[in-house]
Amino acid sequence: xxxxxxxxxxxKGIGAAIALQLAEDGYDIWLNxxxxxxxxxxTAAAIREAGRECTPLKxxxxxxxxxxxxxxxxxxxxxxxxVVNNAGFARDSIMMMMSSDDWNKVLQxxxxxxxxxxxPVVSRMLRKRTGRIINIASTSGETGVAGQTNYSAAKxxxxxxxxxxxVEVAKRNILVxxxxxxxxxxxxxxxxxxxxxxxxxxxxxxxTPQEVAGVVSFLCxxxxxxxxxxxxxxNGGIHT
Numbered sequence: 001x002x003x004x005x006x007x008x009x010x011x012k013g014i015g016a017a018i019a020l021q022l023a024e025d026g027y028d029i030w031l032n033x034x035x036x037x038x039x040x041x042x043t044a045a046a047i048r049e050a051g052r053e054c055t056p057l058k059x060x061x062x063x064x065x066x067x068x069x070x071x072x073x074x075x076x077x078x079x080x081x082x083v084v085n086n087a088g089f090a091r092d093s094i095m096m097m098m099s100s101d102d103w104n105k106v107l108q109x110x111x112x113x114x115x116x117x118x119x120p121v122v123s124r125m126l127r128k129r130t131g132r133i134i135n136i137a138s139t140s141g142e143t144g145v146a147g148q149t150n151y152s153a154a155k156x157x158x159x160x161x162x163x164x165x166x167v168e169v170a171k172r173n174i175l176v177x178x179x180x181x182x183x184x185x186x187x188x189x190x191x192x193x194x195x196x197x198x199x200x201x202x203x204x205x206x207x208t209p210q211e212v213a214g215v216v217s218f219l220c221x222x223x224x225x226x227x228x229x230x231x232x233x234x235n236g237g238i239h240t
Contacts, residue, residue, distance in 0.1 A: 003027050003080075004080040004082070005019070005080060005083075007022070007029065007083075008061055009033065009034070009087030009088060010031045010032060010084075010086065011033035011042075012036060012043070014213070015033075015087070015136075017209035017213040018209075019031055019054075020050065022220065023046075023047040023051075026052070029044075029055070030055045030074065032059065032117075034058070034059070034060050034087070058070075061109060061112075061113030079127075081131055082134070083118060084133075084134045084135075085117060085134070085135045086136040088136070088154075090148065090188060094147050103149075103150045107150065107157070109154075110154035111154055118133060118165070125172070125174050129173050130172075130174065132175050132176075134176075134177055134219055135162045135178045136179055136181065137156075137231065138180055139180050139233065139239050141154070141156040142155075142233070142239055158178065167229065176228055177230050177232065179215050182234065183236070184207045201237065203237055206236075207234055211234055215232055215234050
């Protein structure tokens with residue numbers, strides 16, 4: 001039976017690149033997305049062209065009932081070997097002008113979403129005594145970024161959750177790690193001053209979603225069998 005990878009927020013950008021890379025690595029994909037039907041189908045088609053099965057799962061990771069309704073029937077039959085918590089978004093503003101809604105929604109997607117998706121899967125991983133959980137955090141969770149108090153708090157929280165969960169499940173051979181991308185060529189940087197940003201990055205360029213996916217692929221491989229509770233940066237040297 002083929003191994004399965006569940007990736008959240010996988011209709012485009014980093015999530016889609018991770019889904020495609022893991023499909024190339026031989027995994028069937030459970031592809032979560034919230035609303036981008038066109039992007040999800042495009043990614044699913046590419047996965048199938050790579051010779052792997054893809055199960056699109058449309059739900060909002062912050063909605064516990066929706067997560068349960070989508071995953072429970074599948075988990076009765078199979079348990080993913082990999083969970084990649086990638087779903088996320090930003091609502092940037094300096095704190096003095098930030099609404100409570102923008103604060104709450106960003107934390108809900110990154111932290112509550114991580115909890116809602118990971119809990120039902122990891123409980124079954126424990127019974128199988130194997131699995132990999134990869135959380136896509138951000139350089140913003142490691143260093144201060146003006147205008148991203150909510151996003152930085154959420155990503156820092158995800159890094160902390162990664163470390164704690166890794167300790168909890170290590171004895172059952174489940175590895176939990178975080179990957180922290182810097183400035184990556186996705187929709188999230190489309191409206192930023194890219195030329196100015198490049199000047200601040202030692203490698204003088206943005207990263208690609210495929211470069212993030214390559215690190216996730218490594219962490220899911222047998223070559224990373226003694227790595228857990230770690231945070232791996234993919235940021236071109238902008239933060240060390």
